[in-house]
Amino acid sequence: MNLVTQGSSGRHVSVLPTVLVIGALAIVQRVLSAVANYQQQAFSYQVHHAAEERFLGRAVTIDIPYLDDPGFHERMIRASKTSMTRPFAVTGEVVTFCAQLVAVVGLVGVMSAVHPALLVVIAGSVAVTAVAQARVSKNVYATDLQNSRSFREMYYRRHLMTNEAAIKELQGLGAAHHMRRQHTDLQRWYEASLAAVYRKGQGEALVAGAISALLLTVAYWFVARQGLAGTLTAGDLFLVLGAFTSVGAIVSGLSGSLVALQGHAPYLRDYFDFLDLRQRLPVRPDPIPLPATVARTDEATQPSPAQPGLTLKNVTFTYPTATRPALRGIDLEIAPGEMVALVGDNGAGKTTLVKLLLRHYDPQDGQVLVGGVDLRDADPTELQSRFGVLFQDFVHYNLTVRENLQLGRVERKASDSDLWTALHAARADFVQDLTMGLDATVGKGYEWCQDISGGQWQRLSLARLMYRNADVWILDEPTSALDPEAEVEVFTQLRENLSGRIGIIISHRFSTVRIADRILVMQDGQITEAGTHEELLDLGGRYAHLFDLQAAGYR
Known part of the structure; x- marks a missing residue:
């Protein structure tokens, strides 16, 4: 295969350095994939546990007045859901994104060696799909937020059906199955709301997919013309088309990771907003000590004679x-x-x-x-x-x-x-x-x-x-x-x-x-x-x- 091509201007373009870079990056990618597959799991659990610890640390120090605020409980449940699932998922997406980014660098070099416009076409095809996916993620969060009350009612009914005292009373009242049906109705309502969002997203995805495919067709047509014009040999054409396909797949993966991260963002905002809840009861920076009190030692069983009133x-x-x-x-x-x-x-x-x-x-x-x-x-x-x-x-x-x-x-x-x-x-x-x-x-x-x-x-x-x-x-x-x-x-x-x-x-x-x-x-x-x-x-x-x-x- 001829690794040196001659353009219409007579300029020789060598793709050998690019091929070597691609090979080196492929090795790096394989090694990283083998290691990352295991390290990602361990690291994700560490991030998840750290997020959970921060959530619990704030929950146990919350000002009591918050507990009398019904709106606070919805915020707490949303933050709790996020701390249990999102950090793990976000960590996986970040690791995947980094691995894909390493792989795409060399392949982008091949595309730019043929013509820089190809990068624009590929970016455009990916962007169209990414925008559609981002809209779906945004709408899913909005639906979650809109149905937070229904979710809380569903969660409460689930708690009642797994609580010893409540189960006894519900069965005694003959209302246990009624409670289960209420839970099922709320669950179906929530699922129907999400299904409506995804149905709308499917229509947008079809349009975005058609536009993306059209852009890719334009890029393939451009590369084929380069081959027919003799700018690329058969081997070069094969190499470029292979790189083109790989870049498209990896960049699509990058786009998917970015969209997923964007989808996690509003949920993480709920989590960090909970951590940043302001102190409702002000604390004096130089507090006044209270009067002498019980001497609390292992032997102490009685208070001292003088106690504060x-x-x-x-x-x-x-x-x-x-x-x-x-x-x-x-x-x-x-x-x-x-x-x-x-x-x-x-x-x-x-x-x-x-x-x-x-x-x-x-x-x-x-x-x-x-x-x-x-x-x-x-x-x-x-x-x-x-x-x-x-x-x-x-x-x-x-x-x-x-x-x-x-x-x-x-x-x-x-x-x-x-x-x-x-x-x-x-x-x-x-x-x-x-x-x-x-x-x-x-x-x-x-x-x-x-x-x-x-x-x-x-x-x-x-x-x-x-x-x-x-x-x-x-x-x-x-x-x-x-x-x-x-x-x-x-x-x-x-x-x-x-x-x-x-x-x-x-x-x-x-x-x-x-x-x-x-x-x-x-x-x-x-x-x-x-x-x-x-x-x-x-x-x-x-x-x-x-x-x-x-x-x-x-x-």
Whole structure:
């Protein structure tokens, strides 16, 4: 084969250097392909795990007010989906793109040696297809965004159909299959929306394909004319046509990778927007230290005598999406060693008051102070360490008993004796009867778990609160799953273990709240009555009315 051609001007064009470059690049490509096939998988998993770690790192530090925003949950689900799938796919596309880019460089040299216009024709044919693919990717994302609510509803129904408590209730109601049909309908609606996008994309792809084929035909015609005119020998023609075909295929691959990356871009934007969510609660750069607190050592089981008290001064708070205040002009002081109970109708403001104490929100007016320090001036991490909270909807952790308790304060190095002390204080002695005791895994999450009752779960969560050894205990319906006798035992123990701490109880059971030093009655965002159980009965107000209603059920 003649590797030196003579153009119409008599100029000799050698393609030997190009052939050598092509050969060298082919070797490089083969080697890279062999290595990349394995390294790409390992690297993709590393990128995926790094993205997942960043997502989870932001999720666990999110400001609590975000959780009350319905729109936030859709953003979180979109970011979660992206972190689980897109980084892996993007990494693969980038690696593929780089490998194809290396291969195409030498082949482009062959094309330009024949005529630079061929590169323009090839680029044009690829661009037409790329534009059509990019439009489809853009429309797919727009459809995903438009149907994010439907997807969230579908995801929620799926969660219900795989949740133990929900399955029992749905089957008991005879609504399990109804829930499945709703999930199926939402899924089909979502699939139909995407199908419509792809049908439209197919029409555009047909037009783009026709234009691309026409441009390629023009390029082949041009090369054939060069051969007929004698500018290229038969061997040269074969070489150029082969390079032409390879370039077209590889450049199409490059285009496909670029389009795929473009398709991933808006989803990745959701992910990075989630990571960049602004802090809703400002943090002071030079926080004021809180007063001295419990000495938290492995041996510490009791707080020091002097503990910081809680103060609310003329506190008014309105939720961002509400039109009327949830709290209005609250003035309250709780001294160290005092147990206070909050009672009132649903929506009276009890939980909102607790949220302000935990600094889930800042009041629009007034101050919330711990030991005289405004919560807005304190270090959030230090503030969080001072509180121990037991919510009514506490989580059942399918972990060992030891791990369940240690979640109360993970930085504390405690002995088995400390753990058993917390369990005894919560009347959770049932742990002694579990196989492996502290190292028994409780729940139903694994086949090796040991199931425990609802009351035992509640005792275990109380033990976790005891183990936390915080300055302030906040308990929301802490004994709702216990029988009356067990309730009396637990609260007697709680009262004995208070020892200088502040205890705040939210409860609708008056057998629970009467043990408190002070009972606060809340109504319409205000504290309307305050006193001991006997004082409030003598007052004959709202508390006495509610107590009589509840007591009537036992007569």
